[in-house]
Amino acid sequence: MTDSWGNSPEVPPANGVDLHLVPQGPGGVRARLMRALRDAIGSGRLTPGTRLPPHRTLAADLGISRNTVADAYAELVAEGWLTARQGSGTHVAPRPEPLEANQARAPLRPAPRRPVHDLMPTSPDASAFPRTAWLASARRAVAAAPHDAFGVGDPRGRIELRHALAAYLARSRGVRTSPERIVVCSGFAHGLRLLCSLLDGTVAVEAYGLEFHRSIVTGAGLRTLPLTVDARGARTDELTAARAGAVLLTPAHQFPTGGPLHPERRAAVVRWAGSTGGLVVEDDYDGEFRYDREPVGAVQGLDPERVVHLGSVSKSLSPAVRLGWMVLPGRLVDEVLGAKGPREMWSGAVEQLTLADFIACGSYDRHLRRMRQVYRRRRGQLAPTRARRAPHVRVSGVAAGLHAVLELPPGTEQAALRAARRQGLALDGLASYRHPDSTMAVRDGLVVGYGTPPEHAFAGALEALCTALPDAPAAY
């Protein structure tokens, strides 16, 4: 075939060019010819300036029609791969370098090495995703959806989902709201980002919490100010001196130290908001998972005009379903929508409608009941395993959520983390959750997520964890 390529003295001969037309490739003959020519040029086999064979020659070589070749050349001229000038034939256009093979192939950022046991506290058991029930909801939701569900979306979120959420949050979390005050978002972080864009000044946060959440606050040009955390949760009395415009709290289950906010402090933070005009932002990240009693209801119920309630399905269902909700005071709805923009850019309609059906038909409650049993059992295993293997280490926090804190003797956290990593465990110590400006006494501890490992691997993860715990110090 190469002998049909033009071989004039001005252009280098196109030796070694082998123009395969994949017989079964997608598209017609023209599309396949174009692909073959693009490949040959892109890979450098056909160099800039090379003259292509005349239409009739290439057509005869490949056993295709002359018009097909003419059309393919014309397309590639339009795309800039070839140049054509009256009387001088068709040439490969001046081109930049080809895509280097190693650039195209190698992942530029190596995937992180997977730990043997993932005990990070932020995810539920991915293997427990209710695939069948979710698909059943998707089927019903897509069948029932009005046509406009597939058009440009309302930035408030689908009304079906906001109705389902208002009813669900009222009965399960004591939230007082209506669908008009709910704005759907892609998760807690998205909601926090939207809120922060409306605030200025200082946001009080818990002295222990996710650095990622603090970075969202500071990324919006705000300052964070840490509130001491004790056995009753965040010290809300520190708000008086804080001169903060808002406070971000995890009232149901302080993250990561593990206590619920004491009733007096719940009342106090609402009083603070009422008297200063401040805003309480309630991160209800695992409010459904309480194992020893009914979950404590949301602070939002105490004052819907002062508390923003943020939740998502990241812990209750899956972090791969990117849906969260903002339950807003009336005066903030328009402001949040202004920050979100005039069309829905983030949350897909099918996913929203599927979750609405999943909640309304009871599948969400069934899934939560099942997962409460799973996580209650896991948390129950933590204490005896620890007691047998490391009796001097205390499990702190209430029986709730997807994580617990193993309190360590002072000064032993870093060594325990190193030992844990040697055991193939992925987890963090309390130090990595601590606000850098906090003046409260340092606590040593490991934050152990028991949600992520699949069922069969959990016992092994626990054993590995206990192996990593420090020996009892002589004076402890």
Add this chain to the structure above:
Amino acid sequence: MTDSWGNSPEVPPANGVDLHLVPQGPGGVRARLMRALRDAIGSGRLTPGTRLPPHRTLAADLGISRNTVADAYAELVAEGWLTARQGSGTHVAPRPEPLEANQARAPLRPAPRRPVHDLMPTSPDASAFPRTAWLASARRAVAAAPHDAFGVGDPRGRIELRHALAAYLARSRGVRTSPERIVVCSGFAHGLRLLCSLLDGTVAVEAYGLEFHRSIVTGAGLRTLPLTVDARGARTDELTAARAGAVLLTPAHQFPTGGPLHPERRAAVVRWAGSTGGLVVEDDYDGEFRYDREPVGAVQGLDPERVVHLGSVSKSLSPAVRLGWMVLPGRLVDEVLGAKGPREMWSGAVEQLTLADFIACGSYDRHLRRMRQVYRRRRGQLAPTRARRAPHVRVSGVAAGLHAVLELPPGTEQAALRAARRQGLALDGLASYRHPDSTMAVRDGLVVGYGTPPEHAFAGALEALCTALPDAPAAY
């Protein structure tokens, strides 16, 4: 029942309080009692300071166990609704105002009035969403997904989708890439926002384009500089003097004026990028929809190291499926991932896997073929209707995409828009797409989207449009 409420001299009598326990409500008796109490307190029927009846009295009144009442009181104390002090019984806690009925009920932002005919150029026909094929893909995708698909997501996007996109974009758009160079995003705007966070200085844009896109650029602290648009697309020669670090183009079909970028300019912009180190950002928003010939391939294929190719399913499938893609030069992959963050926060795994299957099984190609026929027919109707009703108005731009421009006599655009609005038409004139700093001659025209109306309504929309067009001016 009211007579069981405590009636001590210190607290007001709780007259008129009627504590209904919904017999069939969700949850157990305790949950229903708690809900009834929260409702009574939240609505103001039980005022702060009111003493609640003793456990045994209320239990007898309601015919439920004393422990249930005790538990419900304890929960509501923990939530902050009630206060309990040794020896003085249980009281309603000091509370802020109840949620006002009108605040809870009324939508705070009235939904925009729907036009009779939506001719905005940004959406496909929502009624044509391929529900059955999409659900079939969802079923296969969810069944085949590995467990980790339901865990924390890779911010690059699901590998299955990136594989499907690399193959699809190569054969349909001439894009040269590999799955490692694709980053999934929630749509064009998300991709542009991520890119802009890496740039500084000036981004050249087309003098006619979406104001929303320019606002993303300026929102990132960058300046925009308009390039004149003529019949061959954007004047790439103006880049030399522009001192821009990047240029944002719509090469397949200039938005909204409607021409493809000329081959010489495609080559020129790539040369500019190569010689200055600049970045070409290709907005391939409707590259699949060309009706008179094969679509012109992507500029990205000319230089994968200098061109970022951005696309989404917003026009090809539905703006309610929030999925887009960034095809990146190798050196930018890590930078974009750095801007996106360490976990997937935006795109749901089920939707990604569904789209991957939808592309791989041929459903996407089938849908595009079907929609090309629909839109080709609509565009075909535009010219004769216009010729019959408004022969002096020209339809400009190539036969492609979801919109056309009706060129109007100078000075008549605003009047035509007012007339269109009286006809219940939603559409914009060229003026609203024009860069405020552009010095090019003003063009009058209506940007007519023919994608959005459902099939049955399209003829009526066209007639209404022609009624709104200006009469032929004497001297035109």
